[in-house]
Amino acid sequence: MNLATNTLLLTGGASGIGLALAVRFLRAGSTVIAVGRRADKLAEAQQLHPALITRQCDVADAAERAELVRWATATYPGLNVLVNNAGIQNRVQLAAPGADWDHLRQEIVINVEAPIHLSTLLIPHLREQANAAIINVTSGLSFAPAAFAPIYSATKAALHSFTLSMRHQLQPTGIAVLEIVPPAVNTDLGGPGLHTFGVPVDDFADSVMARLAAGEEEVGYGTSEQARLASRAELDERFRLMNKR
Numbered sequence: 561m562n563l564a565t566n567t568l569l570l571t572g573g574a575s576g577i578g579l580a581l582a583v584r585f586l587r588a589g590s591t592v593i594a595v596g597r598r599a600d601k602l603a604e605a606q607q608l609h610p611a612l613i614t615r616q617c618d619v620a621d622a623a624e625r626a627e628l629v630r631w632a633t634a635t636y637p638g639l640n641v642l643v644n645n646a647g648i649q650n651r652v653q654l655a656a657p658g659a660d661w662d663h664l665r666q667e668i669v670i671n672v673e674a675p676i677h678l679s680t681l682l683i684p685h686l687r688e689q690a691n692a693a694i695i696n697v698t699s700g701l702s703f704a705p706a707a708f709a710p711i712y713s714a715t716k717a718a719l720h721s722f723t724l725s726m727r728h729q730l731q732p733t734g735i736a737v738l739e740i741v742p743p744a745v746n747t748d749l750g751g752p753g754l755h756t757f758g759v760p761v762d763d764f765a766d767s768v769m770a771r772l773a774a775g776e777e778e779v780g781y782g783t784s785e786q787a788r789l790a791s792r793a794e795l796d797e798r799f800r801l802m803n804k805r
């Protein structure tokens with residue numbers, strides 16, 4: 561992938577992995593539109609990186625997704641890359657009483673429904689662009705789930721599966737479909753302090769960018785690189801070790 565000549569619509573671009581990728585695409589010469597819900601986080605990111613374009617949107621809302629795509633393609637007709645990075649992670653005890661379905665379903669809506677919908681909304685525009693790509697951010701947990709986050713892990717497995725099918729279907733259109741598979745990365749995912757055991761976000765993002773530039777389609781890092789290449793027996797062992805009581 562050429563890192564220098566793109567106009568990217570990047571969800572979850574004001575923090576964590578999304579911001580780290582946004583900054584690197586900006587430095588390489590691309591234009592980046594960072595999307596998120598929190599106006600203060602978007603403003604903070606824009607202040608630190610003045611070239612960053614920001615747009616407030618809740619990708620959980622189908623009408624907001626449609627309006628985002630309408631605005632982005634009208635304002636930036638050269639938009640050629642969608643990065644489906646926004647995601648949330650909830651720790652869920654399935655046997656706990658009083659589960660609130662409206663809360664539980666948010667992971668499914670944000671982590672799976674939104675990337676699928678944004679992709680389908682943008683495919684007609686992307687197929688007219690040179691060097692078009694859709695980049696989905698999945699997880700090492702797509703391959704072996706963390707039982708403490710059962711819905712999250714299932715959403716990431718679903719997004720990985722969808723990515724493979726979309727790559728196959730879009731091959732004749734010239735739209736590249738790429739996948740970034742993070743391991744645990746030190747971000748605020750799930751809430752501040754829950755991912756401090758993860759790898760530094762800058763090391764992860766540097767490695768991802770180098771491998772995207774080298775033309776790789778599916779990019780992991782450390783433990784997620786092992787997971788994406790593992791055999792079924794290795795994944796079963798990984799599941800056992802990760803979910804030891």
Ligand SMILES: NC(=O)c1ccc[n+]([C@@H]2O[C@H](COP(=O)([O-])OP(=O)(O)OC[C@H]3O[C@@H](n4cnc5c(N)ncnc54)[C@H](OP(=O)(O)O)[C@@H]3O)[C@@H](O)[C@H]2O)c1
Pocket residue numbers: 571572573574575576577578595596597598599601617618619620645646647648649670697698699700741742743744745746747748749750755758
């Ligand atoms: N950190 C890890 O260990 C890890 C591991 C594997 C995969 N990942 C994946 O990496 C991606 C980025 O996560 P991160 O680690 O960088 O955590 P993060 O800092 O919490 O980033 C998530 C971003 O998504 C945005 N977002 C969440 N819900 C949204 C919504 N409804 N509409 C618009 N934006 C929304 C958030 O902004 P607002 O809250 O302002 O909307 C935030 O900027 C996620 O898909 C995550 O699942 C992370």
